[in-house]
Every structure is written in C-alpha cells, then in structure tokens.
Amino acid sequence: MTAIRQDAWSEDDDLILAEVTLRHIREGGTQLSAFEEVGERIGRTAAACGFRWNSFVRKKYDAAIHIAKAQRQKRSQLKKHAPVAVVSSAIGVSTLDSSDLTSMKSDTVTEETLSIDSVIRFLRQWKTTYSDMTRQIRSLERELHEKQDEMIRIRKENDKLNRQVNDVEMDYRVVNDDYKALIQIMDRARKMTLLADVEEDTKPRFKMDANGNLERIE
Secondary structure, eight states, X not given: OOOOXXXXXXXXXXXXXXXXXXXXXXXXXXXXXXXXXXXXXXXXXXXHHHHHIIIIIGGGGHHHHHHHHHHHHHHHHHHHHHHHHHHHHHTTOXXXXXXXXXXXXXXXXXXXXXXXXXXXXXXXXXXXXXXXXHHHHHHHHHHHHHHHHHHHHHHHHHXXXXXXXXXXXXXXXXXXXXXXXXXXXXXXXXXXXXXXXXXXXXXXXXXXXXXXXXXXXX
C-alpha cells in the first residue's frame, strides 16, 4: 500500500515524476500508470502525483512533452510496419540483405533525428514568437514616446494659455478700475455742475436804472 506523505515536494521528486511520466508518454502508456509508478517509488499517492504534475511540473516540460508525443507517434508507425516483417519471416524470408539493414538503420536515425527536429522546430517557433514580442514592445515604446511628446506639447500650450488668461484678467482689472474712476469723476462733475447752477440761481441780480442807481431784481 502506498504511503501518504505530508512533506513538501523536493527537486528529486519532481525530476522522478517528470522522467517517469515522459517515459510513459513516449512509450504509449497512460499518465495514471505513470503516477502510480512514481507514487510507489517516492511514497506518495497517485492522486498526489497527478496533482503535482498538472499544477507545477508539466509547465516546465512543455517542449519535452511535445518531443515525447512525437516519439510515441513514430513508435506507433514502426509498430504498424512490424507485422509485415513477421509475415515475411513466416513465409521463408528470414534473412535480411544489406538493403534491409540500411532501411533499419535509416529508421533508427530518423527516430533520433525526429527529436532534434522537434527541438529545432520548437526553438524556431519560440524565436519567431520572441521576435514578434520584441516588435510589439518597440512599437509600444515608440507610441509611448509619441504620447509623452504630445503630453509635453499640450502642457506647454496649456501654460501659454494660462499666461494669456492671467494677462487678460489683469487687463480687465485695470480697465474696470479705470472705468470706476471715470464714473466717479463724471459723478463728481455732474454734482458740481448742479451745485453751480443752484448757486447761480440763488445769487442776487441787479440792474441799473436811468439815474445810475442799482436796483435788485427778484
């Protein structure tokens, strides 16, 4: 019976889990059988191994999983051709000539090369993705610089308009003060004119008679 452990996963545990699971994927086995094998080796439940694989370890081995699946597909293709060789041997073709050996060697090299090609293909895809991301980053940086320049231009224009508004307000206050002073002067002049008219009306007037005497006129 598999023991249940409560301690944290170590790097060695993760490495064993990755190696066994990748082997089962490559050989066409199920992940459940891989988790059961790992659980027996490190003393954990298959459920715990499955949870650890799906939540953490799997993300670190995406490229290796892709390669293992490609190798499994190649193995499956080789197994499909294997019965043909068995039938040929049963009907008397038991000896392999040089062309058969060359074909077997070619299949082996092709299987090994498949892993390298998968890695190269993955790296090329990653390089393309990285290049696209780099171009997007540069485009965003240019856009950011343009926005910053536009913000600086708008800020300068805003400062200029604020200065113009301050100047207009100052001119308005000066004109308003001058207008008030002019109104006061005009009001005083009007009052002085009215007072002068009143004084002129109340001032006594005289006329000279035929004898040369002054006579007051009412």
